[in-house]
Amino acid sequence: MKDLSLHILDIAENSVAAGAQTVRIVIEEQPDQDLYRLVIEDDGKGMEPDFAARVTDPWVTTRTTRKVGMGLSLLQQNCQLAGGSLDIVSQKDKGTRVTAIFRLSHIDRPPAGDIPATLRLIIAANPDLHLVYEHRTQNGKFVFDTRQVKDAIGDLPLNHPEVLRMCSAFIIENLQQIGAECQTKNDFKLAENDINH
Amino acid sequence: MTKITSLADLKKKSEELKRRIDLREKSEHTENLIQIKVAMATCGIASGARETMDYFIEELDKRKIDAVVTQTGCMGYCYAEPTVEVKLPGQEPVVFGYVNTRKAKEIIEKYILNGELVDGIIPQNYQTINDKK
Numbered sequence: 001m002k003d004l005s006l007h008i009l010d011i012a013e014n015s016v017a018a019g020a021q022t023v024r025i026v027i028e029e030q031p032d033q034d035l036y037r038l039v040i041e042d043d044g045k046g047m048e049p050d051f052a053a054r055v056t057d058p059w060v061t062t063r064t065t066r067k068v069g070m071g072l073s074l075l076q077q078n079c080q081l082a083g084g085s086l087d088i089v090s091q092k093d094k095g096t097r098v099t100a101i102f103r104l105s106h107i108d109r110p111p112a113g114d115i116p117a118t119l120r121l122i123i124a125a126n127p128d129l130h131l132v133y134e135h136r137t138q139n140g141k142f143v144f145d146t147r148q149v150k151d152a153i154g155d156l157p158l159n160h161p162e163v164l165r166m167c168s169a170f171i172i173e174n175l176q177q178i179g180a181e182c183q184t185k186n187d188f189k190l191a192e193n194d195i196n197h
Numbered sequence: 198m199t200k201i202t203s204l205a206d207l208k209k210k211s212e213e214l215k216r217r218i219d220l221r222e223k224s225e226h227t228e229n230l231i232q233i234k235v236a237m238a239t240c241g242i243a244s245g246a247r248e249t250m251d252y253f254i255e256e257l258d259k260r261k262i263d264a265v266v267t268q269t270g271c272m273g274y275c276y277a278e279p280t281v282e283v284k285l286p287g288q289e290p291v292v293f294g295y296v297n298t299r300k301a302k303e304i305i306e307k308y309i310l311n312g313e314l315v316d317g318i319i320p321q322n323y324q325t326i327n328d329k330k
Contacts, residue, residue, distance in 0.1 A: 161258035
């Protein structure tokens with residue numbers, strides 16, 4: 001995985017596979033404590049304690065197509081390389097919380113990557129999922145909640161390409177305002193203004 | 198160009214959008230639509246499936262092709278990621294391997310628009326090492 005946004009896409013996919021109704025993603029950047037924290041929390045089916053304890057082992061997986069599962073193992077490796085750790089708390093039938101901690105300034109901490117692209121694809125593939133994304137920096141906090149977005153867009157489908165573009169632009173604008181780390185470009189325009197269409 | 202900084206802006210933009218487009222209820226007749234499934238497990242994501250899926254959504258919208266683009270788990274073809282399953286209405290699904298944005302363009306232009314098969318199809322009888330007894 002090249003960056004954290006790809007890890008987020010990967011781990012959030014586990015939540016969806018676990019039948020989650022709500023997935024909550026929280027990123028915190030705290031330069032004074034040299035901390036970058038990523039939390040992905042769901043209300044899916046959870047794991048048995050003995051499975052949860054072994055889940056970062058690459059030879060442990062729920063999939064049946066083959067015998068390895070690299071998602072959490074790779075995230076854990078990236079955490080450990082950047083002076084941090086990975087913590088998984090899971091309760092059967094209640095849900096799972098994955099917390100990845102990195103040293104913010106560590107040279108081996110993967111960059112945040114294109115977080116808006118990750119979020120819009122989670123939405124595109126799971127329009128009925130309640131997705132909450134929260135990003136906190138020293139300058140403030142931004143919360144993106146698909147329930148609020150649904151209220152704002154009315155009867156438009158959440159996974160309409162134009163709505164996805166709008167959500168993306170909304171996220172990028174706000175991340176810039178709080179000075180959040182994010183590698184993306186804001187190329188939002190409504191299709192009618194686009195001469196290439 | 199106005200910026201979208203608040204939910205109120207989002208509301209305003211979606212009202213503009215509603216006036217321009219006719220809303221089709223896609224979910225009611227998915228069997229008549231082109232269905233595209235991008236494999237998005239760890240192996241797919243690491244190989245660039247996010248860009249592939251983004252490209253399909255953007256490009257099909259641009260060309261005004263009615264399709265449902267969604268994601269699926271690992272199909273067991275990790276060596277050929279990103280893999281994409283395309284199902285044209287009334288036809289058997291076809292799985293393509295190594296689908297970067299260039300390949301995706303070829304699939305749209307040749308297979309989806311003209312029904313012409315392109316290179317890189319993963320045959321249905323392919324077996325992963327684990328399946329082989």
